[in-house]
Amino acid sequence: MARWSGGLRCLLLLAAIAFIYTQVRLFKAQSEYAEKISAAVEGENHCTSQMQLLIHQISMQKEKIMALEVKAKQQEEEGEQLRSLVQNLEIKGVKNLFQQDQVPVAAVVIMACNRADYLERTIKSILKYHASASSKFPVFISQDGSNSDVRTKALSYKQLAYMQHLDYEPVHTERPGELIAYYKIARHYKWALDQLFYKHSFNRVIILEDDMEISPDFFDYFEAGADLLDKDKSIMAISSWNDNGQKQFVHDPYKLYRSDFFPGLGWMLSKTTWDELSPKFFLTMYTYWDDWLRLQENHRGRQFIRPEVCRTYNFGEHGSSLGQFFHQYLKPIRLNNLPIDWKSMNLTYLMEDKFVKHFADLVKGANPLYGTDLILKINNIKGDVRIKYRDQPHFEEIARQFGIFEEWKDGIPRTAYKGVVVFRYQTRQIFLIGPDSLEQLGIQNY
Numbered sequence: 001m002a003r004w005s006g007g008l009r010c011l012l013l014l015a016a017i018a019f020i021y022t023q024v025r026l027f028k029a030q031s032e033y034a035e036k037i038s039a040a041v042e043g044e045n046h047c048t049s050q051m052q053l054l055i056h057q058i059s060m061q062k063e064k065i066m067a068l069e070v071k072a073k074q075q076e077e078e079g080e081q082l083r084s085l086v087q088n089l090e091i092k093g094v095k096n097l098f099q100q101d102q103v104p105v106a107a108v109v110i111m112a113c114n115r116a117d118y119l120e121r122t123i124k125s126i127l128k129y130h131a132s133a134s135s136k137f138p139v140f141i142s143q144d145g146s147n148s149d150v151r152t153k154a155l156s157y158k159q160l161a162y163m164q165h166l167d168y169e170p171v172h173t174e175r176p177g178e179l180i181a182y183y184k185i186a187r188h189y190k191w192a193l194d195q196l197f198y199k200h201s202f203n204r205v206i207i208l209e210d211d212m213e214i215s216p217d218f219f220d221y222f223e224a225g226a227d228l229l230d231k232d233k234s235i236m237a238i239s240s241w242n243d244n245g246q247k248q249f250v251h252d253p254y255k256l257y258r259s260d261f262f263p264g265l266g267w268m269l270s271k272t273t274w275d276e277l278s279p280k281f282f283l284t285m286y287t288y289w290d291d292w293l294r295l296q297e298n299h300r301g302r303q304f305i306r307p308e309v310c311r312t313y314n315f316g317e318h319g320s321s322l323g324q325f326f327h328q329y330l331k332p333i334r335l336n337n338l339p340i341d342w343k344s345m346n347l348t349y350l351m352e353d354k355f356v357k358h359f360a361d362l363v364k365g366a367n368p369l370y371g372t373d374l375i376l377k378i379n380n381i382k383g384d385v386r387i388k389y390r391d392q393p394h395f396e397e398i399a400r401q402f403g404i405f406e407e408w409k410d411g412i413p414r415t416a417y418k419g420v421v422v423f424r425y426q427t428r429q430i431f432l433i434g435p436d437s438l439e440q441l442g443i444q445n446y
């Protein structure tokens, strides 16, 4: 009994020791956890204060941004005020350029950008013939951008008005391979024409570029052209340009034609035409602006007056056009050098109803020529010549033999009237005649 109770006591002692040991371990673990928790709480407090600091900093930045925005807005408003001040001065300056009792025939605008030396050459050429026409043709220089040489040059001529297009809007290139320079040029054109037609209220505008010289009869030619534009609504513009105007292809400086192909390069349009083009100009433009005007949907069957001998000469070798193009097509252009009094000339033959017959008579008077070796055959006969082409590739093949432009745009060869392209071969007239041309000209049995 005593041995058993001694064993029991021993067992109880062991149990007590085990219990105490467990309690000690438990207490130690608990105090470790408590330490970790307090560290975590401390960490969280630190984070919270960091976050508060950041929030404070952000709100400070926000305030700064808002202050900057207010400042920017103020500056914009000040800029706007300055701009309108400059515009008012410009309008006053423009009014001083021509007499109040003289309604101008057309504003002339030189589209410039960053070629001060070219601009000077263009201005000098214009001023050579401008003195007697200055009240009828006020001249503007429209500068795209802020090139200071161009600006200084433009402002140095007191007899010319100056306007500046500052366009900081980024160019959207939705269509791949688009040339940003041409896009910006189109935007400048729209702006300048809107200014001249809507702000300055001109009835007509003649557009020149900063690399052009003009002929002595340039202003007389456009004054007579203005009369045609008014009388015949089927004429969309008057041009000073003939694409096939190289020395070897022209002869008669008195000859004018109608054409279905927009020549570009030195042309006059009226306000009514611009009213129609302005809202869609640039917006629907997926190509160069001049090619855009060559689309049927834009010219809608209207025609252009063009001379046989050019009234502008394009000397811009360095520019948007390629160098090779310049040497082949632009450099050999003949610029008319005769003073011609166009106002005394009877230009009635250029009206729509008259011209078809006038042109048909010219075509009828030419000798038909067929087959190959055309140039050889031409040399063996006398007088004017007409050659029929079957389609575009056939036209290109014939054009190549003579060296005239082969190119077509929207179904029309350059310079063509009802599919007929006319040019000179040693002073004789050569007519290249399309498959439907004779029918369109009302010529039967030929």
Ligand SMILES: *[C@@H]1O[C@H](CO)[C@@H](O)[C@H](O)[C@H]1NC(C)=O
Residues within 6 Å of the ligand: 346, 347, 348, 349, 354
């Ligand atoms: C002008 O030419 C047209 C034909 O093109 C003719 O009918 C008209 O009589 C001419 N006018 C004058 C004044 O000569």
